[in-house]
Amino acid sequence: MYRYDEFDAAFVRERTEQFRYQVERRLKGELNEDQFKPFRLMNGLYLQLHAYMLRVAVPYGTLSAPQLKMLAHIARKYDKGYGHITTRQNIQYNWPKLKDVPDILADLATVEMHAIQTSGNCIRNVTADHFAGAAADEIEDPRPVAEIVRQWSSLHPEFAFLPRKFKVAVSGAAHDRAALKFHDLAIEIVKNDEGRIGYRILVGGGMGRTPYIGYAVGDFVEKPDLLAFLEAVLRVYNENGRRDNIYKARIKVLAQSLGQTEMRERVVREFIEIKRAGTLQVPQEERARIEAYFAPPAFEALNDAPLPTEGALGQWVASNVHKHRAPGYAIATLSLKPIGGVPGDISHEQLDGVAQLMDDFGYAEIRTSHEQNLVLPHVKQSDLPAVFARLKALGLATPNAGLITDIICCPGLDYCDLANARSIPIAQKIAERFADLERQHAIGELKIKMSGCINACGHHHTGHIGILGVDKKGVEFYQLQLGGSATEDAAIGEIMGPGFGENEIVYAVERVVDLYVKLRQPGERFLDTYRRLGMEPFKNIAYQEQLHAAH
Amino acid sequence: MPLIKDGVLAEDLYTAVDDDAPLPEGPVIVSLKRLRAERDSLLGRNQKLGVKLTSAESPESIGSDLERLSLVVLEFPKFRDGRPFSWARILRSRLKFDGEVRASGDFLYDQIAFLQRVGCDAFALPPSVTPALFARALAEMTNVYQPAADGVKTIRQLRSEP
Amino acid sequence: MAQKLTANRLIDGTVLYWRAGEWTESFAEGEVLASEDAAKAALAAAQDFVARNLVVGTYLFELKGEAPLKEREIIRAFGPSVRPDLGKQAVR
Structure with a gap:
């Protein structure tokens, strides 16, 4: 690193x-x-x-x-x-x-960390694919680019007082694990027809009050030009983004009002000029210097072996272990979603315990994911049983990564000054309802994402099932949204209808999920079934049963 | 209001003039609106001339008259309005303006280093900033990661030096 | 409707409640401002603490009986509902 x-x-x-x-x-x-x-x-x-x-x-x-x-x-x-x-x-x-x-x-x-630009109306801390450098489907590790952007954006004198916050994400893989299309600006590492690697630049994605999917403003930006291109986007935004209304100040609103053609023209005009000045070019030597820090560990020459399938270890492997690019290695997700726990919370004992595990197994790095879990990127397959045992002792081996109880959840009204409703207790109740592991595995990939207010820190717009907490005259209600996705098939969830009460929302989710299990065709995820059938059957079952329950 | 020019206290040679006030002798600062309305007489005075831009006015809107100006004042209506940072850079980098670029209005101590970086060489100091504090503000951060309009060597350039 | 007045202490962020010209950390000890006039007067008096950089974010909130009307203020007064070991509820 x-x-x-x-x-x-x-x-x-x-x-x-x-x-x-x-x-x-x-x-x-x-x-x-x-x-x-x-x-x-x-x-x-x-x-x-x-x-x-x-x-x-x-x-x-x-x-x-x-x-x-x-x-x-x-x-x-x-x-x-x-x-x-x-x-x-x-x-x-x-x-x-x-x-x-x-x-x-x-x-x-003292450990090369800081809190610079993790909030405020500036370029925020850059995020990336949490499987970077390990994923089998990766063109290039996104982190050197992210580091170059981090340095450029740190205390950038022109862009410290933007109309609103500005979030950047980078991914270099075919499968989008970084929610690129929901960022103010996203850098997608791509390969062109000549086999050269460059960047596709998206702008104007975002969640919150008015969710939008980002569009491309640069189809293939050459590597040395990246920062000049980013500076061009930021300048167009700083000059033209709305400052009269906080709810319309994000670049997504500007991107919508200008339209893609006009936005591209303005960005390219700035870009050509900044590029001509030359000072922002990122030369090959600098890229190589930064890339060297992210060189993968020296993988041993191993072969893939059959992974454990039996018992608790087998269950954990089935959901929390992912394919690695190097034979004989695996990626392991450490779930921070124990049933009944607070999604994303980690104790000081667990932090120390994971650090000790890393020292003992010789792991140089670990990742945090936007799904609020930790990821060990380079685990020898033969070490999986021992790693699992250690994680189990730390309470970090919940076998639910990507399953229905692996819920993304904002802090909500329990902590947040902006929230309208609590979100953590609802996540806990849903997790408890679906605690049965066999049932979770039978349901398969299903992403529930919940926010306690319209700002969408819990990414509810992109949940296969999204839940939004609202306040109606002092009472907490929860709206269901179906069909969202944050990956390459990006979609904004559709609102089902009036919200459910605190005691009804878990039942409503369960009825929706049960209907999916009943109606799905072989191989279909919840999202696929929803896309095939639409909102109607799910809406009917969610509200119909509610009436019966009330009588 | 003390004026800092090129890092030191300086006398303000200009008089800021309201749109409807008569022009005094000597160098004046007028709004863009007034420059447009009275262009010929203002440019024909054979005096130094400054224009004050609101944060909503890009220096590009001055057009070719920019080369006849010796001062552009960038007004901060509220310190959180970050547009003047881009206006300063455009003045220096795109329009190659080599006159005085003066920060004015509601900016804070904590923004002075940024303002200098984007191309301001003059500062109408707010009451909270003394000349001593001005110097301190510029000394808080030694090095920078990104090129701007100040020509300072970036950390990347420093790294590649032997 | 009766109200109480709250703020955060600047130096450490602790939630405070107004009590007869002073502040207390305890919701229960906070002064019940029975009339709109009493509430306005307290809020005005509290601005002196803001001006002296002792507290930030002063605001009034409504009560229902002895408890806050809104869930938000209940949680603020006692602590996160999901962590009974934390916040003011833990100290009692």
């Missing part, structure tokens, strides 16, 4: 001291809250329902064992013993004190 050189290290240290001075001035009253807020947000610090919340950047979801240990230390020393993996691959703490945050950032800097 990427290692800081003296420049990176000094940069993060100075940034920490810069924030320390901002906090000092805030406490002395030299900055009022209105002035301080954008600056604390740019360092990942929110004020939430109960306390401050610090969102620590995990660039493109890659962490080392020493970094995990530091995250555990911070959870113990400054927080309440745990952290929460977010849908943007970051980790956030729910209880830090403002006066401690500069010290937390200083501690993070």
